[in-house]
Amino acid sequence: MADQYDVIVIGTGPGGYVTAIRAAQLGLKTAVVEREHLGGICLNWGCIPTKALLRSAEVYDHMVHAKEFGLSAEKVSADVGAVVKRSRGVSQQLAQGVGFLMKKNKIDVIWGEAKIAKPGEVVVSETKKKPMEPQPPQPKGTLGAGTYKARHIIVATGARPRVIPGMEPDGKAIWTYFEAMVPKEMPKSLIVVGSGAIGIEFASFYRSMGAEVTVIELLPQILPVEDAEIAGHVRKRLEKQGIKIHTEAKVSKVEKASGGVSATVEMKGGKTETIKADKLISAVGVVGNIENLGLEDLGVKTERGCVVIDGYGRTNVDGIYAIGDVAGPPMLAHKAEHEGVVCIEKIAGLDAHPMDKLKIPGCTYCQPQVASVGLTEAKAKEAGREIKVGRFPFIGNGKAIALGEPDGLIKTIFDAKTGELLGAHMVGAEVTELIQGFVVAMNCETTEEELIHSVFPHPTISETMHESVLDAYDRVIHV
Structure with missing residues (x-):
């Protein structure tokens, strides 16, 4: 029937x-x-x-650095x-x-x-x-x-998950995001192939939990869809945390070795390097x-x-x-x-x-968080737009400093002739929550005038959004 x-x-x-x-x-x-x-x-x-998982890693990281907040946490460990x-x-x-x-x-x-x-x-x-x-x-x-x-x-x-020949996941030494979400034990070392949102989130999680992490990306920048300036900021932060990053690098061969994997990587300039690790995560798209x-x-x-x-x-x-x-x-x-x-x-x-689709926000929940909507600076220029660009660093924001999160950046891109908001790009604490403010502004066809005359509450990290708009029009206050 x-x-x-x-x-x-x-x-x-x-x-x-x-x-x-x-x-x-x-x-x-x-x-x-x-x-x-x-x-x-x-x-x-x-x-x-x-x-x-990332929330657990964030809490763990705060506990490890409790002393910086005047607190004491002894014998911190992760199960x-x-x-x-x-x-x-x-x-x-x-x-x-x-x-x-x-x-x-x-x-x-x-x-x-x-x-x-x-x-x-x-x-x-x-x-x-x-x-x-x-x-x-x-x-x-x-x-x-x-x-x-x-x-x-x-x-x-x-x-x-997309499967690359020669890097077929086996659920043991070579993982997709499925296996990476349910590890039976924490690997001491890890290779992440691909630096999109999935790859970078897992790199961030496992590094926070204590693993030695190496990221390999075929393209010139990590987080390839993001604004180059923001991606560069993220790379510096991740490298400061101890994550090794190789861009313009290709995995040419993966072998399962005793207790792990061995990846042959063709680096920029033609040099070949062998990287060994307990596990490899294939994060090359879906x-x-x-x-x-x-x-x-x-x-x-x-x-x-x-x-x-x-x-x-x-x-x-x-x-x-x-x-x-x-x-x-x-x-x-x-x-x-x-x-x-x-x-x-x-x-x-x-x-x-x-x-x-230009008004669909994208978010990456690594540490630091990344969020964006609309055109990057490069794409706006490619489209022939005359633009005004505003930037504001978190170091100029009182709430960010009080939270112990002074490293961050808000970047806004406007059409120089009409004031149309073409794009917004962020890196730093809670930017995945902040981005929606600019998404609403773009959907309402808001110009710089409305944003400049909007009152942002103090003290909040959202004030960095306002200051970025002000900076695009040479009116920034706190830098």
Whole structure:
């Protein structure tokens, strides 16, 4: 028997479950298909558990440096098992919360692996993928294998770690972010290949926990998508912490040695160096989960491992949509959520607006934190814009000094002719929380005039944002 729905969403990561909830709010009969765990990678193996790990590392670092705050903490140590247990507990709590939201919004949960047989029809089979940890029992009334029909099918299957030939993860010596989140013991040394957000966050976590860390990046700068000035600041801070960083370097060979790995690295200038470590984390990006969904047979267009969509999530095949990581970069949870809302509101006939990807913020939760939105200085110049650039260092901010966080920088970029805020880039304490102020400003099409006349509370780190704007127009006060 085929069940009829208005919408079936395949995948329950942030994009999938948010889309389903919005669909239900709009009165559409909705179901989600999930093969492994509610909440997807973000809640279970990505955004959330990594932040829990990084929080433990941050607290540990504060304890180690307690003397700097006039405090005493003796025999400080870390229990990696307890740190991991806390992280997993946070994830499980939130995954259960997604289950509650599905029930609250009367969304059917179908467990299994989905394949789109034809537009309007999804065939669900039993899951073949073995979960990385035991799953909670499925609630009574949960649907399973079978054929289900829907007028609109939304693919929200996310992405997985990219595998580089010769660096295939084995779960023992060579890790992806999955294994890096649940170490059974703390490695004494670690190689991180790739310096995007995932690589740098793990480098920061393991260094804070005492491991010797080496980062290898193929491109000229770490955090390649960030403004070069900000990335340079981050590199200096990480190197000061003891992290070794090699840019314009390529791993040409990885061998599993006794008790660890040995990586042959081609350095800038042609020199070859061998680096040994207990573990190696491959953090060279992710690739969309487009396989085994029936997309190829249906003629759904894909490009570079992702589904091609328009501004409303529509593919080239009527009735089939895609959102989130599977639909291409930026591969961020908040992008997936908003993309899903735009998609479902368009389906429901509302006046939906395509998402402006230039106004999607990016955050990296290493120490120091990094956050940005809009154009970098280089991209603004490449676009032919005449710009004004403002900068303000944390050393000029009273709250930052009081917190013991005087190393940081806020950078703002404006159109010199119109005052339009083109981009904002930050490094320092709590900048992942501060960035939203500039995101709102950009969405409201705020100019420098409104920002200059806004009153920022004192004492707060947010005052550095105001001072950066003032600096762009030669009105800075505290430097």
